Amino acid sequence: MALVDLVMPKMGESITEATILKWFKHPGETVKMDEPVLEIATDKVDSEVPSVAEGVIEETFFNVNDVVPVGAVIARIRSGAAEPATTTTPVTSPANQVADSRPLAHETNHKPVTTEAYTHTASQNGARFYSPLVLNIASSEGVSLSELENIPGTGNDGRVTKKDILQYVSNKKTGQVTSPGVTTRHEPETVTATTTVTTHTKPTILPQVHEDRHAVQTTYTGNVEIIEMDRMRKLIADHMIRSKQTSAHVTSFTEADVTNMVMWRNKVKNEFEKQEGEKLTFTPLFIEAIIRCIKKYPWLNSSIDGDKLIVKKDINIGMATALPTGNLIVPVIRNADQLNLVGLTRQVNNLSNAARNNRLRPDDTQGGTFTLTNVGTFGSLMGTPIINQPQVAILATGVIKKRPVVIETGQGDFIAIRHMMYLSLSYDHRIIDGALGSTFLNAVAKELENFSTDRTL
Secondary structure: OEEEEEEOOOOOOOOOEEEEEEEOOOOOOEEOOOOEEEEEEOOOOEEEEEOOOOEEEEEEOOOOOOEEEOOOEEEEEEEOOOOOOOOOOOOOOHHHHHHHHHHHHHHOOOOOOOOHHHHHHHHHOOOOOOOHHHHHHHHHHOOOHHHHHOOOOOOHHHOOOHHHHHHHHHHHHOOOOOOOOOOOOOOOOOOOOOOOOOOOOOOOOOOHHHHHHHHOOOOOOOOOOOOOOOHHHHHHHHHHHHHHHHOOEEEEEEEEEOHHHHHHHHHHHHHHHHHHOOOOOOHHHHHHHHHHHHHHOHHHOEEEEOOEEEEOOOOOEEEOEEOOOOOEEOOEEOOHHHOOHHHHHHHHHHHHHHHHOOOOOHHHHOOOOEEEEEHHHHOOOOOOOOOOOOEOEEEEEOOOEEEEEEEEEOOEEEEEEEEEEEEEEEEEOOOOOHHHHHHHHHHHHHHHHOOOOOOOO
């Protein structure tokens, strides 16, 4: 018999910790090799941690909602193996592992989805450490760092957990908690079960929009059903709001005659699947056209850092994918310009399947430089997509429909039935002007229209 340590796996280059969402196995229960033991979440994706041995769960060291650093022992498995198993982490107490791992988290280049001020202050604060998720919620809800420091934490070593920050925000909305430094001149009223937090720091002035937004959510009338957003939906909502607040969104539209592309795909799709073992969809064909145009107009493949434009030499195409829950995620095809049609098709299909089956790794959603969203999948003619920060543009393709259109030829004009599709490009007007945005969009449309029906596999 041997004890095998199950450690928090490294899930990406910039991922230093994860939150435990659910335990599938508990002490005393048997587990097989590679069988899921628990579900964890980062600020990108949710994933399962499989067992590294077959045996019985001896003990678990963390609870649901605990934030655990990468490399920490989260459980021990009593294996039936004759020889002792080699552990990847020294057997120390979980509390020490958490404390020892904190400097590692501070020394990495990981930047949680929050403001620079939040990240910097939290990293320099030796007394408390805040997870990216907690900082993200605090930033979106207007909770200052001085308030965070006074929130009682129920996590390990007094850490503020997701539950703690959400409870604080809820209390704050109902007036049970006041912001630091805020004083009132009227006589205090008798209030039960309230907490007042005061410090000598400079008061944080909350934007009035936050107060108005929270106020309308306190009462509900009529026949309603109240549904709590899940963790991913809250992250998506925050990401969308931040994008709108960050970028000056402009959307341009055009249409493309994709008859040649549709006819070619219909002609070769069965042979392609038989030859390559992959279904050929329109998505890799769209990505091919986007890549060719990005090479002509590289500013569309960039990001903004203050007053600097960071033009990306790598072309990493994100593709918006709907999950079974209805949420949206954007897996990324890295170095897409170095792949041929077969390679793109495999990447598109593999990432789509991984997303639908909750098998995406955190690295699969990082590093995108340009995003494609196919709103036509759901029957939409066109859309006005929101930019996926920190990118500067996102292209939406609408549904392909047969329509009568006027065809201009040297022998005159005539009407024909063609496969038509609307394209829309949302771009950051801080750096991409209408001329460049429209030129790029029309270039993509021309690439699709000029698709050769004589192309070979």
